[in-house]
Amino acid sequence: MNGLRMFDFIKSMDFVRLSGTAGEEKGAEIIRSECASSGFDTQLETFATQDGEVISTELEVLEPYHKVYEACAFRRSACTDTVAEVKYAEDGLPANLIESKGKILLLNVGINRKKYEALMAAVPAAVIVGDGDFWDRNEETNLQPGMLRPFVTEGFEGRLCAVSVRKKDLYDMIVSGATKMRLKVVARDFENTSRNVVGTIPGNRFPEQIIAFTAHMDSTQFSHGCYDNAAGCAYLLELARHYMLNPPARTLRFIWAGSEERGLLGSKYFVSAHKEEVDKTRLSVNIDLAGSPAGHDFAIVTGPSELTNHIDMLLKEAGHAAETRTDTYSSDCIPFADSGVPSVSLGRFGAQGMSYIHSCKDTLQFISAASLDKTGEMIELVVDRLVNAACLPFERTIPNDIKKKVDDYLLKK
């Protein structure tokens, strides 16, 4: 692993790579040309996504005061042009949603599948949620449009109208007691195309046993996604480079996934399109978040405790500090775990207030080659022992409690 080379790669990916855009496509091409330069042949696998664009959002409080607020509708939001009564519905609990029909609801919380079901049953005119943090300065942060993901809206006739405002504006509407509002949203749905970059290095001893490596290459809107997750992509390139020169015992599958930030769409597509191969996959290694100088390394196993213990002992023996635990991890490991493949997510959590995700603050400034090297030592150690193990020290099984957590997670997305 070479921290300086990884840093240079992250620098080359220092732009917005939103799902289904030219940015994501450009990221995929950079990854493919890096692979080609080490003689590693890759393919591009494209898949359709349900996307949406917001053409305009206008929000104006009419009573008991008059004020226009910056607002941005969710992608795939319903359109509206209405004047309606406003109600502060707190967290959208059942008692909050009584007599909400036809009203514009102010909400403290985001919209997952369960919340969406409750909101659709309440039939509000629209819902307004807060984005970011109360202390965000307008000139330093962007108002992020949310997304009503297909998984969230599936099975309903019609769609909710959902709009984001800045947290400080939401707070202002709550404390100022907004009662009447005009809201106008113009948006449209469209089908988009996203992509995964994939490649294989055959095993020379146990070729029928597959280890899959994932790292998502997309970012959220406005984010250059250096820490989340050009850094993870860089490790996969280093691993591919290493195993092209040092043939592995097991077959290695590399997946630089698209549209992770839209609900793990690239990895979901991969497991559905390669079912037979996934049946032969014994382990998935996911790398998401790394490069942060201030922070700590982690190894989170979504699988049997034997694997967690193996990694924990290995790292302790090597004197490498890392948080190790058995849990779910919100990333491309989930579709593999959902298909019965044990997963380990490796990376580095940036310390709070000294690293950022999903915002324009996720920049090259919070990445260092030394930090990449440090986490690289852990990744190399954990991965190489498993790739070349005489026998894998764990079964291909997901314990029931973790299975339940994965199911809960997928329902919430």
Ligand SMILES: [Zn+2]
């Ligand atoms: Zn990520």
